[in-house]
Amino acid sequence: DTAVSQTPKYLVTQMGNDKSIKCEQNLGHDTMYWYKQDSKKFLKIMFSYNNKELIINETVPNRFSPKSPDKAHLNLHINSLELGDSAVYFCASSQIGGRGTYNEQFFGPGTRLTVL
Amino acid sequence: GIQVEQSPPDLILQEGANSTLRCNFSDSVNNLQWFHQNPWGQLINLFYIPSGTKQNGRLSATTVATERYSLLYISSSQTTDSGVYFCAVPPHDMRFGAGTRLTVKP
Numbered sequence: 001d002t003a004v005s006q007t008p009k010y011l012v013t014q015m016g017n018d019k020s021i022k023c024e025q026n027l028g029h030d031t032m033y034w035y036k037q038d039s040k041k042f043l044k045i046m047f048s049y050n051n052k053e054l055i056i057n058e059t060v061p062n063r064f065s066p067k068s069p070d071k072a073h074l075n076l077h078i079n080s081l082e083l084g085d086s087a088v089y090f091c092a093s094s095q096i097g098g099r100g101t102y103n104e105q106f107f108g109p110g111t112r113l114t115v116l
Numbered sequence: 117g118i119q120v121e122q123s124p125p126d127l128i129l130q131e132g133a134n135s136t137l138r139c140n141f142s143d144s145v146n147n148l149q150w151f152h153q154n155p156w157g158q159l160i161n162l163f164y165i166p167s168g169t170k171q172n173g174r175l176s177a178t179t180v181a182t183e184r185y186s187l188l189y190i191s192s193s194q195t196t197d198s199g200v201y202f203c204a205v206p207p208h209d210m211r212f213g214a215g216t217r218l219t220v221k222p
């Protein structure tokens with residue numbers, strides 16, 4: 001069974017459209033993340049959710065909105081897509097340990113978003 | 117926030133050679149991970165190593181937390197080792213280094 005899965009794997013869309021990327025983890029983790037990897041391979045955190053509550057919101061445009069219906073899912077909705085949103089988006093999950101320790105993160109396969 | 121620096125940025129090896137990748141971080145951490153991003157874009161967990169040394173086949177990693185660095189050793193490199201190697205450190209998110217792009221030539 002896949003530990004962290006994302007759909008779709010590829011997404012090609014026009015500027016101005018709204019799209020969603022779904023993420024599911026079956027590891028029983030309590031924390032999920034969205035990362036963006038740009039064309040130069042830099043990976044940067046976008047959002048983090050712990051037990052369905054947002055605990056990080058880096059300076060991303062408010063066109064990006066994470067939604068977590070339950071601990072196992074963290075979806076990313078993007079409004080009014082722009083050319084600069086083209087990137088690979090990775091979902092990840094981990095279990096936060098005692099006293100704020102951070103356990104191993106596991107990543108999904110990524111979603112390559114292309115905005116035309 | 118924590119700064120993470122990796123070196124070298126690029127590395128080209130002949131198959132069978134050994135290599136060492138380095139990760140420096142600017143503050144104390146209680147955890148560190150090494151990842152391999154293969155040419156298909158998958159991020160593969162290599163090591164979860166807050167301190168000490170771990171080995172997995174031809175790969176091993178050492179983290180010296182007190183001196184704020186970690187090393188990834190690849191021995192007898194193979195073409196399938198090609199890709200980008202990232203180190204990443206917490207806190208609650210992961211700060212990634214810029215990666216080392218490894219190319220192993222047959």
